[in-house]
Amino acid sequence: MVPLPLYLAFGALLFVIGVVGVLARRNAIIVLMSIELMLNAVNLTLISFSHYLQDLRGQVFTLFVIAVAASEAAVGLALVISLYRGKATFNLDEVNLLKW
Amino acid sequence: MYFFFFLFAIVGVFSAIMVITRTNVMHAALFLLLTFACVGATYVLLRAEFLAAVQVLVYAGAVMVLFLFAILLVNIPRVMQMRQWNAQTGLAVGVAGLTGLWMVIATTQTFRKFELPAGATEQALGTPRALAQVLFSDFMLPFEIASLVLLAAMVGAIFLARETASEEEQSAPDATPEPAGRSQADRQLV
Amino acid sequence: MDATALLESTGALLPHLMVLLTGLVILTMDLFLTPRNRYLNELVGLAGLLLALILTLSSLGTPRQVFMGMAVSDHLSAFFNVTFLLIAALTILLSASYVRRENVSAGEYYTLILFATTGFMFVAAAADLVMVFLAIETLSIATYILAGLLRDEPRSQEAAFKYFMLGALSSAFFLYGIATVYGVLGNTSLGHLAQALGQGGMSPLLLMGMALLIVGLGFKVAVVPFHMWAPDVYDGAPTAVTAFMTAGPKAAAFAAFLRVFFQGFATPDLVQQWTPVFAILAALTMILGNFVALAQQSLKRMLAYSSIAHAGYAFVALVAHNSLGASSLLYYMVAYTLMSLGAFTMLMVVARREEQPYAFDDYAGLGTTHPLLAALMALFMFALAGFPPTAGFAGKFYVFSAAVQAGHYGLAVIGVLTSVLSVVYYARVIMIMYMREPERHQPALQLAPTTMAVLGITALGILYMGIFPGGVMQLAEQSVALLFQTKM
Numbered sequence: 001m002v003p004l005p006l007y008l009a010f011g012a013l014l015f016v017i018g019v020v021g022v023l024a025r026r027n028a029i030i031v032l033m034s035i036e037l038m039l040n041a042v043n044l045t046l047i048s049f050s051h052y053l054q055d056l057r058g059q060v061f062t063l064f065v066i067a068v069a070a071s072e073a074a075v076g077l078a079l080v081i082s083l084y085r086g087k088a089t090f091n092l093d094e095v096n097l098l099k100w
Numbered sequence: 101m102y103f104f105f106f107l108f109a110i111v112g113v114f115s116a117i118m119v120i121t122r123t124n125v126m127h128a129a130l131f132l133l134l135t136f137a138c139v140g141a142t143y144v145l146l147r148a149e150f151l152a153a154v155q156v157l158v159y160a161g162a163v164m165v166l167f168l169f170a171i172l173l174v175n176i177p178r179v180m181q182m183r184q185w186n187a188q189t190g191l192a193v194g195v196a197g198l199t200g201l202w203m204v205i206a207t208t209q210t211f212r213k214f215e216l217p218a219g220a221t222e223q224a225l226g227t228p229r230a231l232a233q234v235l236f237s238d239f240m241l242p243f244e245i246a247s248l249v250l251l252a253a254m255v256g257a258i259f260l261a262r263e264t265a266s267e268e269e270q271s272a273p274d275a276t277p278e279p280a281g282r283s284q285a286d287r288q289l290v
Numbered sequence: 291m292d293a294t295a296l297l298e299s300t301g302a303l304l305p306h307l308m309v310l311l312t313g314l315v316i317l318t319m320d321l322f323l324t325p326r327n328r329y330l331n332e333l334v335g336l337a338g339l340l341l342a343l344i345l346t347l348s349s350l351g352t353p354r355q356v357f358m359g360m361a362v363s364d365h366l367s368a369f370f371n372v373t374f375l376l377i378a379a380l381t382i383l384l385s386a387s388y389v390r391r392e393n394v395s396a397g398e399y400y401t402l403i404l405f406a407t408t409g410f411m412f413v414a415a416a417a418d419l420v421m422v423f424l425a426i427e428t429l430s431i432a433t434y435i436l437a438g439l440l441r442d443e444p445r446s447q448e449a450a451f452k453y454f455m456l457g458a459l460s461s462a463f464f465l466y467g468i469a470t471v472y473g474v475l476g477n478t479s480l481g482h483l484a485q486a487l488g489q490g491g492m493s494p495l496l497l498m499g500m501a502l503l504i505v506g507l508g509f510k511v512a513v514v515p516f517h518m519w520a521p522d523v524y525d526g527a528p529t530a531v532t533a534f535m536t537a538g539p540k541a542a543a544f545a546a547f548l549r550v551f552f553q554g555f556a557t558p559d560l561v562q563q564w565t566p567v568f569a570i571l572a573a574l575t576m577i578l579g580n581f582v583a584l585a586q587q588s589l590k591r592m593l594a595y596s597s598i599a600h601a602g603y604a605f606v607a608l609v610a611h612n613s614l615g616a617s618s619l620l621y622y623m624v625a626y627t628l629m630s631l632g633a634f635t636m637l638m639v640v641a642r643r644e645e646q647p648y649a650f651d652d653y654a655g656l657g658t659t660h661p662l663l664a665a666l667m668a669l670f671m672f673a674l675a676g677f678p679p680t681a682g683f684a685g686k687f688y689v690f691s692a693a694v695q696a697g698h699y700g701l702a703v704i705g706v707l708t709s710v711l712s713v714v715y716y717a718r719v720i721m722i723m724y725m726r727e728p729e730r731h732q733p734a735l736q737l738a739p740t741t742m743a744v745l746g747i748t749a750l751g752i753l754y755m756g757i758f759p760g761g762v763m764q765l766a767e768q769s770v771a772l773l774f775q776t777k778m
Contacts, residue, residue, distance in 0.1 A: 002105045008473075012207065014113065018120075028451065036132065037119065038462035043155075045466065045469040057238070057472070059148050061420055062151055063151070064242055066155070068461075072253070075253050075431055076458065079434070082450075206493075206497075239358075239420070249431060252428055252435075256434070260435060260441070
């Protein structure tokens with residue numbers, strides 16, 4: 001059967017790709033998608049450990065993470081819409097009233 | 101088994117890379133959907149069938165629909181012509197690459213001894229009944245707090261996305277005015 | 291879990307439930323309130339907080355774990371609860387005039403403040419990493435929205451989005467850390483981490499998990515190098531919200547640090563691993579926070595960097611892994627709350643309206659036009675800089691003493707030197723107030739009674755804690771005693 005490190009590597013790759021997306025992309029919606037990628041990676045890691053430890057708590061925690069990720073997506077998109085309403089853009093580089 | 105894992109893993113990583121590199125936001129959204137599906141399929145491989153179902157229902161169903169609505173609501177053509185990557189891209193990729201490398205190394209250093217008991221893959225681990233037993237006993241308090249998180253998010257999202265007062269004035273200019281004297285007095289105190 | 295256990299557990303968490311309930315009541319009441327009786331918002335809010343305070347004090351008993359080991363009710367959580375209730379009450383008081391002035395929808399505002407406070411309280415009562423995560427998410431989501439409170443003000447929306455982006459990033463790091471720790475130790479319960487470690491868990495993977503947890507929590511506290519979001523977010527958010535943000539989430543994050551690292555990763559070989567990391571973070575934060583504050587042209591931004599610097603001082607208390615260190619951290623949290631809320635309230639008062647750039651010139655000649663206000667501002671500046679007999683001085687004294695006691699002389703020296711440096715930018719405000727002529731002729735400031743109450747309470751609190759530090763310190767020492775008992 002597939003050894004655990006392979007699952008963890010899959011998760012780590014997804015996580016790292018998400019980090020790049022958050023830090024490097026200018027489009028606010030893509031940043032939000034990258035955050036969802038990172039949270040999916042965490043879920044995958046949790047479930048892999050849960051399987052290899054034969055312990056259900058990892059899966060239960062994943063349920064909570066999914067709930068939180070969905071609510072973060074909702075709030076994030078509401079913020080994007082609110083930003084857009086004020087500036088008619090979601091280019092993060094134009095969102096620069098406050099200096100980085 | 102290996103075949104399926106590598107199928108889902110490679111497609112998943114590929115579509116994740118597509119998500120962060122596409123210029124067209126709609127394309128990125130569709131690749132994100134594909135990533136969710138691959139991750140969900142991997143859950144099935146890990147005998148977490150209920151969670152795979154939840155993954156599809158919540159992520160592919162609710163979250164993606166939310167994203168698509170938002171994209172359609174605010175999509176403007178000139179987004180496509182702007183520059184897509186900011187100035188810290190190189191640094192971000194470098195840091196992320198190192199982090200990823202470190203993660204993979206740390207993982208393989210520890211788990212050489214991790215073996216599943218025989219026949220574990222054939223047993224169902226994440227059945228709804230078993231999950232419910234753990235969820236509603238050990239995890240009762242986190243369960244309730246999660247509902248608080250959802251409530252706060254709901255209140256906030258509605259608050260942020262509804263019409264602002266100035267937009268309301270534009271569309272309904274003759275709303276009931278407040279008595280002028282009182283609002284004056286209100287506003288002078290700091 | 292049977293019925294009696296459930297009742298007992300709920301009883302232990304009644305203060306938290308009270309705050310949550312108050313938030314819900316305000317949310318519902320908002321449907322029926324007219325502009326004339328909007329004061330009910332603040333009234334109900336304060337009444338609910340008072341009830342929660344009474345419940346906290348009356349449920350002080352033997353420390354116990356509730357809800358199947360997910361939460362605890364002990365002296366540490368009680369101390370933090372009282373602190374958080376104080377923060378919430380002061381925020382409600384100072385927001386009363388702000389909400390009317392800026393025409394904010396008050397119902398959601400107070401509800402979110404109370405939800406965030408509930409989150410703070412659950413962080414302090416957490417006994418499991420799952421609870422820490424969920425409580426932090428509650429307070430974070432409420433705070434993201436609060437930062438974007440002024441929907442017509444682009445700076446506010448921008449601040450909210452930046453805060454959300456980096457906050458969600460840090461949550462993901464924190465989560466990955468929890469997942470890794472779970473994988474290595476098979477358990478997320480803080481009490482059992484130390485036990486599970488004994489069975490051979492120490493490994494690169496565990497260290498990676500710990501590092502990720504530090505990154506995640508480090509963002510929340512805004513220590514260097516995870517501080518990038520703080521100046522912009524504190525600057526752009528509405529001032530009343532900034533006041534809340536510098537006090538509440540910071541204190542909650544420090545509570546999380548205490549629970550996770552002093553109760554969870556508490557075995558000696560683990561402590562050896564994370565103490566040097568904390569020391570470096572503390573040093574960097576103290577140095578960078580103070581140096582950059584010197585260069586600021588806006589008072590709000592200066593206070594934002596000063597907030598970062600103060601988090602650095604508090605971090606030193608964490609590095610000194612001893613009883614004095616932990617109790618001085620608690621003391622510092624209360625002291626900093628008072629100083630910060632007082633200073634930001636002054637900002638709110640003098641600026642008059644939100645769109646002001648918070649330039650230093652606003653304060654020119656305040657000594658002549660409004661002597662009492664100027665005196666209060668001077669007190670807050672002295673306290674932040676660490677002059678006796680203020681709480682700021684006592685707090686720094688205890689923190690640096692703890693560091694010296696633990697042998698971290700270098701950190702103590704850096705702390706003292708940077709504190710001296712900070713006097714420069716705090717004194718600047720005082721000089722402008724007393725030594726320059728008032729700029730334009732402006733009508734006299736009239737303070738609402740609630741604002742006066744906040745300024746009075748914070749000023750008196752700072753002086754009391756500075757002159758009689760023993761009282762609060764004793765309470766703090768009692769609260770942290772359980773962290774240093776031998777493990778079961």
